[in-house]
Amino acid sequence: MRTMEAENIIEMLHITKEFPGIIANDDITLQLRRGEIHALLGENGAGKSTLMSVLFGLYQPEAGEIRKNGQVVKINDPNDATALGIGMVHQHFQLIDVFTVLDNIILGAETTKFGFLQKKEARKKVEALSEKYGLKVDLDAKVEDITVGMQQRVEILKMLYRDNEILIFDEPTAVLTPQEIEELMATMKEFAREGKSILFISHKLNEIMEVADRVTVLRKGKYVGTVNTCDTDKQSLSNMMVGRPVQLEVVKDEARPGEAVLKVEHLSVPSHTHKKDAVHDVSFEARAGEILCIAGIDGNGQTELVYGLTGLEKCSGGTLTLCGHDISHASIRQRGENMSHIPEDRHKHGLVLDFTLEQNLVLQRFREPQFQHMGFIKPAAVREYADQLIEQYDVRSGQGAVTIARSMSGGNQQKAIIAREVDREKPLIVAVQPTRGLDVGAIEYIHSQLVAERDKGRAVLLVSLELDEVMSLSDRILVLYEGEIVGELDPKATTVQELGLYMAGAKRMAKEGEGA
Amino acid sequence: MKQKLSHLWGRDGTKSVLASLISIVIGMAVGALIVVLVGLLNPSMGPSTMWEGVRLVFGGLFSTGRDAAGQLTFGFNSTNLGNMLFRATPLILTGLSVAVAYKTGLFNIGAPGQYLMGTAATLILALSIPSETVPPALIWLIAFLGGIAAGAIWGCIPGLVKAYLNINEVLACIMTNWIAANLVTWLFDKGSLFEHLQNTVENTKTAYIYKTSFNGVETSKMGLDLIFPNSQVNGGIIIAIVIAIAMYILMNKTTLGYQLKACGANRHAARYAGISDKRNIVLSMAIAGGLSGAAASLYYLSGNTEFFWSTYQTLPAIGFNGIPVALLAVSNPIGVVFTGCFMSMLDIVGLQLTNLTAYNEYITDVIIAVIVYLSAFSLVIKLAISGGHGRKKRAAELTAADAASPPPGGESPDAGNPTAEKGGEEA
Numbered sequence A: 001m002r003t004m005e006a007e008n009i010i011e012m013l014h015i016t017k018e019f020p021g022i023i024a025n026d027d028i029t030l031q032l033r034r035g036e037i038h039a040l041l042g043e044n045g046a047g048k049s050t051l052m053s054v055l056f057g058l059y060q061p062e063a064g065e066i067r068k069n070g071q072v073v074k075i076n077d078p079n080d081a082t083a084l085g086i087g088m089v090h091q092h093f094q095l096i097d098v099f100t101v102l103d104n105i106i107l108g109a110e111t112t113k114f115g116f117l118q119k120k121e122a123r124k125k126v127e128a129l130s131e132k133y134g135l136k137v138d139l140d141a142k143v144e145d146i147t148v149g150m151q152q153r154v155e156i157l158k159m160l161y162r163d164n165e166i167l168i169f170d171e172p173t174a175v176l177t178p179q180e181i182e183e184l185m186a187t188m189k190e191f192a193r194e195g196k197s198i199l200f201i202s203h204k205l206n207e208i209m210e211v212a213d214r215v216t217v218l219r220k221g222k223y224v225g226t227v228n229t230c231d232t233d234k235q236s237l238s239n240m241m242v243g244r245p246v247q248l249e250v251v252k253d254e255a256r257p258g259e260a261v262l263k264v265e266h267l268s269v270p271s272h273t274h275k276k277d278a279v280h281d282v283s284f285e286a287r288a289g290e291i292l293c294i295a296g297i298d299g300n301g302q303t304e305l306v307y308g309l310t311g312l313e314k315c316s317g318g319t320l321t322l323c324g325h326d327i328s329h330a331s332i333r334q335r336g337e338n339m340s341h342i343p344e345d346r347h348k349h350g351l352v353l354d355f356t357l358e359q360n361l362v363l364q365r366f367r368e369p370q371f372q373h374m375g376f377i378k379p380a381a382v383r384e385y386a387d388q389l390i391e392q393y394d395v396r397s398g399q400g401a402v403t404i405a406r407s408m409s410g411g412n413q414q415k416a417i418i419a420r421e422v423d424r425e426k427p428l429i430v431a432v433q434p435t436r437g438l439d440v441g442a443i444e445y446i447h448s449q450l451v452a453e454r455d456k457g458r459a460v461l462l463v464s465l466e467l468d469e470v471m472s473l474s475d476r477i478l479v480l481y482e483g484e485i486v487g488e489l490d491p492k493a494t495t496v497q498e499l500g501l502y503m504a505g506a507k508r509m510a511k512e513g514e515g516a
Numbered sequence B: 001m002k003q004k005l006s007h008l009w010g011r012d013g014t015k016s017v018l019a020s021l022i023s024i025v026i027g028m029a030v031g032a033l034i035v036v037l038v039g040l041l042n043p044s045m046g047p048s049t050m051w052e053g054v055r056l057v058f059g060g061l062f063s064t065g066r067d068a069a070g071q072l073t074f075g076f077n078s079t080n081l082g083n084m085l086f087r088a089t090p091l092i093l094t095g096l097s098v099a100v101a102y103k104t105g106l107f108n109i110g111a112p113g114q115y116l117m118g119t120a121a122t123l124i125l126a127l128s129i130p131s132e133t134v135p136p137a138l139i140w141l142i143a144f145l146g147g148i149a150a151g152a153i154w155g156c157i158p159g160l161v162k163a164y165l166n167i168n169e170v171l172a173c174i175m176t177n178w179i180a181a182n183l184v185t186w187l188f189d190k191g192s193l194f195e196h197l198q199n200t201v202e203n204t205k206t207a208y209i210y211k212t213s214f215n216g217v218e219t220s221k222m223g224l225d226l227i228f229p230n231s232q233v234n235g236g237i238i239i240a241i242v243i244a245i246a247m248y249i250l251m252n253k254t255t256l257g258y259q260l261k262a263c264g265a266n267r268h269a270a271r272y273a274g275i276s277d278k279r280n281i282v283l284s285m286a287i288a289g290g291l292s293g294a295a296a297s298l299y300y301l302s303g304n305t306e307f308f309w310s311t312y313q314t315l316p317a318i319g320f321n322g323i324p325v326a327l328l329a330v331s332n333p334i335g336v337v338f339t340g341c342f343m344s345m346l347d348i349v350g351l352q353l354t355n356l357t358a359y360n361e362y363i364t365d366v367i368i369a370v371i372v373y374l375s376a377f378s379l380v381i382k383l384a385i386s387g388g389h390g391r392k393k394r395a396a397e398l399t400a401a402d403a404a405s406p407p408p409g410g411e412s413p414d415a416g417n418p419t420a421e422k423g424g425e426e427a
Helices: A002-007 A048-055 A078-083 A101-106 A119-133 A148-161 A178-193 A205-211 A234-242 A302-310 A332-336 A346-350 A357-361 A379-393 A410-422 A440-455 A467-473 A496-503 B002-010 B012-041 B047-062 B078-103 B111-128 B136-165 B169-188 B236-253 B255-265 B267-272 B277-300 B317-328 B333-356 B362-376 B378-385 B391-404
Strands: A008-019 A022-033 A037-042 A063-068 A071-073 A086-089 A166-170 A197-202 A214-219 A222-228 A260-269 A279-287 A290-295 A317-322 A339-342 A428-432 A459-464 A476-481 A484-489 B063-066 B072-074
Touching (some): A022 A048, A037 A048, A037 A178, A037 A205, A037 A234, A078 A086, A086 A148, A101 A148, A119 A148, A119 A178, A148 A178, A178 A205, A197 A205, A222 A234, A234 A440, A279 A290, A279 A317, A279 A459, A290 A467, A290 A496, A302 A339, A302 A459, A339 A410, A346 B267, A357 A379, A379 A410, A410 A428, A410 A440, A428 A440, A440 A459, A440 A467, A476 A496, A484 A496, B012 B317, B012 B333, B012 B362, B047 B063, B047 B333, B047 B362, B063 B333, B078 B255, B078 B333, B111 B277, B111 B317, B136 B169, B136 B277, B236 B333, B255 B267, B277 B317, B317 B362
Parallel strands (some): A037 A214, A166 A197, A290 A459, A339 A428, A428 A459
Antiparallel strands (some): A063 A071, A214 A222, A260 A279, A260 A317, B063 B072
């Protein structure tokens, strides 16, 4: 018994947490050993974030207890959690945009003398920590001006500054570039070596296998099991998580590309941050029955290219031809007649979060006679259509068609968008990072949907930052670097390394007309 | 049965209604408390006076005066009820104006300006078209529609500025309010275009415009004077209720309402779905403005209200009182009918206090003020009812409530009365 107490720094025993219509955590037990990296794995909506919110004092469980070093503790709010040495990097950062990095780090734990801030001491401490762990930050920059990767380092420094010994990372890699992910992994290992205990929430199996010592798997709010990473592999972990054998590789036949559906000629799109065009003189064709992938490191013009194509942004030059019509100056709605769009930012563009699921599912189609008569919405038709999509695309939510979109898990929000867009049956599907932040089950599903659409003869234009996805899903790859297409590759004839060189701008194909 | 009850309890709407009712009850209780406090501080008021005051605060609407023995009597009072409905008419409409804008993500604090523009248009049309040649019913209709149009145009301006220049509608509304106040004064001032509309016949008071009945134009009673004899009530209340129902249908049953709400809830997603966000912002401000204009039209077309034209340093309280009316109704168009009636009931209570006791009507202003503050807190009350899980959600809703908290306002909507000094502080 004594050794057990010393070994487990945090124990969450038989935790149960209910929300209206859903049991988010059903009798879940999690034991975190001192100095280990413990991964918490589960699909979207499996209850990982809820469990961590319970540990961090954001929610009170209906049943179960939390122990620290064997002692039962009550965590009523995040202040209690901080006092117990528990720190958390949230999936959506909790930073004040207009404050400097230093101010953000010390916020809530300021050193004061006679009521005056002692920023010098704080600065010294933060600088030492940043030096020690190689967490490079600009202490005087405002948070709104720094990259997402640096914002995350600020969040980590916040925990270190408070001398937290139990560090929770809630899906920390979802927003990072591959290089930043590697740095983060190294930092986490360094923390563990020093005896800090880490809870790492993720559904990326690669990362878990690389960095974690043990994994606890949750499925639909229930505890499935805890395993050592050295005794398991990716396939069995994903089977545990999804509850059935999962296809990790994309299965697809040879593409049979047909006519060009979309022709892009010399397209340029202005940038909001620079004087230079974000997309400069880009030409390509997307063909029916083919998945064309735009690869590239984030921020190389992918977002602007899609905005230019879909009409969210005015193009500064070039012509766009969709299904034989010139759409260079067409409105978003006109373009939408032949194009569906799975947007990059599902909260900003994809959903009206305060609307119900059914209202969101008809967002693109409410004008169609099926759903309205003389301007009056047909509620029965909307409900029927929503129920059909929910059923067909397995969109899970607390209250079905009338669930408020905001309350749904990220994966199911994305599924709803995919259902809406795919079901419009348009010749061109623009899918921007359709699997970002999703678990393997959902990724498998979305990939198979896109392949199915391809096989129905639709053109799929996929924009992705994930190399694995680019390599496995696409039939043809275009690499975008600094707003220009620097390479066209065949995924079967190229390697990840070569693709990486193009993406980094180290290699480029000669432009047409410039002579080889 | 139990399940049904718990289902009803679980519904968001139920909690909203309860939260508003709690605000109202607390507001009335504070009113009663003040009656008692004033009584305690005033040696000439005994416990019986205080008790009378408290009873009037809660039941003033049904007060029928005093009996031979000097005791307060209560019962059906057609004058009070009719006057309540009469005063509720414009409040319901300005409440709708604020509520509809709020549902589409806009805070229409420009109702006073829109109301003034509606007033001017209505009066000019109703008094200028010769009733010898044009049937008064037609003049009434033209004046009513003219008032709506003037309000709508005035509402468009902040909408356009917001849609195309991304300037906050609250700023633009406040500025257009004062432009309206000065513009209207200029229209009716000495030497101006419509100086001849100044009332020179019943010149017991100065600076008033003729009542529309001077030209034979007034709203039909629609039989309501038979139900509520000896009151000012007219068909306007029926028109207001019909408009409220129409707004409910527009917002909840039509594609237009769907688009307006989508733009309000997430402008980016609406644009993504091919909905013109700019058009919808302008449109929703125009609808809001039109409703405020209709409020003015119905109020002045009653034929027994006169307009004090010198508005250059005051804004009509009816416009601002639309904000608490909408807040208390949680922006539900049907709810606005009831909260509008409730607000005007408090006016009646004030009059009863003044007429029957040593207290004055300003106690009801205090009640309104308390309710206004509480209605801004009604989200907190709502969360307290539901037991408050989800801190993040609460924080988000609190921010929303902050943004929507109304400016201090709330004099009695006694529009015939110049409220120059008080109105100036409001914007």
